[in-house]
Amino acid sequence: xxxxxxxxEHDHQDLVEKTGFSVEQIQNLLKRFQQLSGNEETISxxxxxxxxxxxxxxxxxxxxEAFFDKRNQHGNELGSYEEIGFEEFLMVMSHFRPxxxxxxxxxxxxxxxxxxxxxxxxxxxxxxxxxxxxxxxxVVEELLSKSGTIEQEAAKAIADAAMLEVASTNVPNMGxxxxxxxxxxxxxxxxxxxxxxxxxxxxxxxDVNATxxxxxx
Amino acid sequence: xxxxxTKRALSVLIICAFLSLPYGSSGEAxxxxxxxxxxxxxxxxxxxxxxxxxxEKSNLPVxxxxxxxxxxxxxxxxxxxxxxxxxxGFHVYHKITIWVPESCLLITIGLIVGGIMHSVKExxxxxxTSNVFFLYMLPPIVLDSGYFMPARPFFENIGTxxxxxxxxxxxxxxxxxxxxxxxxxxxxFDVQDINLQENLLFAAIISAVDxxxxxxxxxxxxxxxxxxxxIFGECLFNDAITVVLYSMFSFVAExxxxxxxxxxxxxxxxxxxxxxxxxxxxxxxxxxxxxxxxTSKVREIEPLFIFMYSYLAYLVAELFAISSIxxxxxxxxxxxxxxEENVSQRSCTTIRHVVKxxxxxxxxxxxxxxxxxxxxxxxxWNWGYILFTLLFAFLWRGLGVLLLTQIINPFRTIPFNMxxxxxxAYGGLRGAVSFALAFTLPDHIGxxxxxxxxxxxxxxxxxxxxxISIQPLIEFINVRRTNRNVDTINVEIHSRLMEHxxxxxxxxxxxxxxxxxxxxxxxxxxxxxxxxxxxDRRAESSIVALYKKLELQNAMEILxxxxxxxxxxxxxxxxxxxxxxxxxxxxxxxxxxxxxxHNILSKNxxxxxxxxxxxxxxxxxxxxxxxxxxxIRRHASIRRSLRPGILQSTMVPKSQKYFSxxxxxxxGSKYPSVRLSYADDHETMSDVAYPTRRSRFSHPKRSxxxxxxxxxxxxxxxxxxxxxxxxxxxxxxxxxxxxTPIDPLLHFSGWL
Numbered sequence: 005x006x007x008x009x010x011x012x013e014h015d016h017q018d019l020v021e022k023t024g025f026s027v028e029q030i031q032n033l034l035k036r037f038q039q040l041s042g043n044e045e046t047i048s049x050x051x052x053x054x055x056x057x058x059x060x061x062x063x064x065x066x067x068x069e070a071f072f073d074k075r076n077q078h079g080n081e082l083g084s085y086e087e088i089g090f091e092e093f094l095m096v097m098s099h100f101r102p103x104x105x106x107x108x109x110x111x112x113x114x115x116x117x118x119x120x121x122x123x124x125x126x127x128x129x130x131x132x133x134x135x136x137x138x139x140x141x142x143v144v145e146e147l148l149s150k151s152g153t154i155e156q157e158a159a160k161a162i163a164d165a166a167m168l169e170v171a172s173t174n175v176p177n178m179g180x181x182x183x184x185x186x187x188x189x190x191x192x193x194x195x196x197x198x199x200x201x202x203x204x205x206x207x208x209x210x211d212v213n214a215t216x217x218x219x220x221x
Numbered sequence: 222x223x224x225x226x227t228k229r230a231l232s233v234l235i236i237c238a239f240l241s242l243p244y245g246s247s248g249e250a251x252x253x254x255x256x257x258x259x260x261x262x263x264x265x266x267x268x269x270x271x272x273x274x275x276x277e278k279s280n281l282p283v284x285x286x287x288x289x290x291x292x293x294x295x296x297x298x299x300x301x302x303x304x305x306x307x308x309x310g311f312h313v314y315h316k317i318t319i320w321v322p323e324s325c326l327l328i329t330i331g332l333i334v335g336g337i338m339h340s341v342k343e344x345x346x347x348x349x350t351s352n353v354f355f356l357y358m359l360p361p362i363v364l365d366s367g368y369f370m371p372a373r374p375f376f377e378n379i380g381t382x383x384x385x386x387x388x389x390x391x392x393x394x395x396x397x398x399x400x401x402x403x404x405x406x407x408x409x410f411d412v413q414d415i416n417l418q419e420n421l422l423f424a425a426i427i428s429a430v431d432x433x434x435x436x437x438x439x440x441x442x443x444x445x446x447x448x449x450x451x452i453f454g455e456c457l458f459n460d461a462i463t464v465v466l467y468s469m470f471s472f473v474a475e476x477x478x479x480x481x482x483x484x485x486x487x488x489x490x491x492x493x494x495x496x497x498x499x500x501x502x503x504x505x506x507x508x509x510x511x512x513x514x515x516t517s518k519v520r521e522i523e524p525l526f527i528f529m530y531s532y533l534a535y536l537v538a539e540l541f542a543i544s545s546i547x548x549x550x551x552x553x554x555x556x557x558x559x560x561e562e563n564v565s566q567r568s569c570t571t572i573r574h575v576v577k578x579x580x581x582x583x584x585x586x587x588x589x590x591x592x593x594x595x596x597x598x599x600x601x602w603n604w605g606y607i608l609f610t611l612l613f614a615f616l617w618r619g620l621g622v623l624l625l626t627q628i629i630n631p632f633r634t635i636p637f638n639m640x641x642x643x644x645x646a647y648g649g650l651r652g653a654v655s656f657a658l659a660f661t662l663p664d665h666i667g668x669x670x671x672x673x674x675x676x677x678x679x680x681x682x683x684x685x686x687x688x689i690s691i692q693p694l695i696e697f698i699n700v701r702r703t704n705r706n707v708d709t710i711n712v713e714i715h716s717r718l719m720e721h722x723x724x725x726x727x728x729x730x731x732x733x734x735x736x737x738x739x740x741x742x743x744x745x746x747x748x749x750x751x752x753x754x755x756x757d758r759r760a761e762s763s764i765v766a767l768y769k770k771l772e773l774q775n776a777m778e779i780l781x782x783x784x785x786x787x788x789x790x791x792x793x794x795x796x797x798x799x800x801x802x803x804x805x806x807x808x809x810x811x812x813x814x815x816x817x818x819h820n821i822l823s824k825n826x827x828x829x830x831x832x833x834x835x836x837x838x839x840x841x842x843x844x845x846x847x848x849x850x851x852x853i854r855r856h857a858s859i860r861r862s863l864r865p866g867i868l869q870s871t872m873v874p875k876s877q878k879y880f881s882x883x884x885x886x887x888x889g890s891k892y893p894s895v896r897l898s899y900a901d902d903h904e905t906m907s908d909v910a911y912p913t914r915r916s917r918f919s920h921p922k923r924s925x926x927x928x929x930x931x932x933x934x935x936x937x938x939x940x941x942x943x944x945x946x947x948x949x950x951x952x953x954x955x956x957x958x959x960x961t962p963i964d965p966l967l968h969f970s971g972w973l
Contacts, residue, residue, distance in 0.1 A: 040729075052729065055728060055729060057728035058725055058728050058729060061721055061724060061725045061728070062721060063718065063721050063722065063725065064725060066722075067721075067722055067725040067726065067729070070722075097726075100723070100726060102634050102635070123715060123718065123719065123722075126718070126722070143714075143718065144714060147714065147718060147721065162714070166714055196715055207723065207726060207727055
């Protein structure tokens, strides 16, 4: 146990640098990882699917997929893993770190871009760098799937409207016969530039070993 | 053109000012209307001489006048009208209201009127006594603020809010008090007779940030949500501390020596006051919610309950000398959710309107009277004391904010940066509450007049100087602003997506922040509280009644239709080929469509980390586009006319934007693929209140209440020019250029 601990501490130092978490946060996440994986080394999709709280989330599958998506590992690979280890788990989580007082503006920009990229990857399931209408539709359908009474056509309509918006914002002078291929990352960023992501898309990772109630957002 | 308007406005104002003269001519200041109803005996007609009974018969008086009898209500009404005219007057000339907040303008008008009255040596109506202020004028404003408080940001930030309210006010009071006491020691200022307790008392009065003034000013400056909530919450909740400090110090001011016991008692009194206020508020809120469960037969008086219970909460709190502001705020917060589900649509609208109206009129009157009374009271001016008061008020607030944010920032996810802190510090305006408190100072305090003058000076200074300059300063230093309008569907979709993702990830990594407690509370709420408080509407047979009502509305809308006035569907050319991967975007999305899409997206947000209306404009009602349980049947004929090809049909009425199913189709069925038009595609958009209502109705019509909304057509996407004809006569049309990029199509104040 002793040897294992020193090894894991050493690893954690690496992870601290790579992901930006603090050592305590990493330890907490490690505990959670072990809980999820049943104390094994890797997690597979089934482990994540079995989380009960996640069952009600309409975009559960996308979220789970996101963890296995290689593109979220800050690298350039495509495709997805079958199983992920702790490091990959952490890398995905690191997308959601909140900015602190010491984060500079450039860092904030980078973080925002990461978050947008995360969302983009959630849409773009085939990895071709564009969100096509079908992919968008799928996402919207999933989003609305829990309500039950929305028909497919309604979801389609919304997705179409959204695509149309993107098209007209980014390619305003399209003729009636032009073909809008799909949303690229730049367009995606453009349409989301008004969204206050910094203040909302983050998780407060615990620093200490207890569930504290914090004072405010 | 503007000159004409300004002249007209000015003349209106002057006329109103002269209208105020008759008050003086009534002879004496009217008795306080708050003190019960005094029925003045009518003045006898002086036709018949009383002293010398004469032989002649006295004639029947044809025309008599009895002013004293109606004097009080008459004057109140006239004052209210005067203040309201002033308000109308401001908005005639737009540029003023952009730069100068309304509170300043109202005070100015009050000053003018006061000056006029003073010059004719008349007394102001003695309506601005503390009693009247606290019992009649303040509650509506606080109710307004509490009722429209954005609940979700508030609860997320509750720690910060309470921290600033309690500790901040305490810090301010003690700091200002102490430093003023130090100043008093200096002989040059001739204020040596003010002892420490009196200084502390005075400091307690002026350290409270005032909700009325602050909200009025911050309304314009759309700062970011965190800052807004912090200051909003602070000014509502610092009342608890103010009450305690005020009573404590005024009690102590009489005594020469302060025991430690008193300090301890003061602390415990704080808890009594604060928690008691909240407790009473929540209690009354629950009672109100429970009452509305049974009011289905008496719809007309439903709004009454809201007002009566809130006011009762306020008065009971005043009875026990605990924080009445907190009571009414908590009452409003508590009862809002349950009540709005129980009452009818109309009652809900009425409630909101009346709350806004009362709040608005109270605020207007308060500032107005502030101006009037400023002129007409006796002042005792002392340069040193007053200037130092101003200085210290500002200084200690700045220091306080700085220090407190340093302490609380580590606990916040989104820390306040320096600019936010500046906004917080600079936005600490004092207002009418301080003023009224100053008037209630016990008379045994020797320097009461000085205190009153100093309070007025601080109020005027902060309201005018800080109020006017805060907007440009905020823009200048570029405080994080918020974008109140969600413009596009994409943003909407992605906000939802983001929220779901975040919830999922939180669940996944097992680390919850305040969402955890919120979840717990929501579960408790759903399981227990809602069962008690909300009438189970599913059992209601009011569907039929509702249905008929909406039928009627529908019919009226059809009759109202201007030819060419558009509804969504007909102008849309749907996706012809569903087979194509990426179709050519040929569609035209009308504003209503998008609105309804927004509606769908919002309603179907699962597991409500519910967004309540985040921002409401102070002077407007929140745009409540959450559809209610509205069933509308679409006329078969209209639907039949909805075929592709009859796009330009001008018969198509506004009801097209109601989404409903075609007749004899149920919700569960698939659409015939022949239907290409969009209106049908939207038909299944259902509303939130009936998620389980998928049973087959005989007339399965659903709609969203998009139809109820005033059309905000600011610009539409158009790619097919042929439908221009339909839009030309649209009154509120925006630009119709084909190549226009998306404008902010919809004004949603609540989609953040």
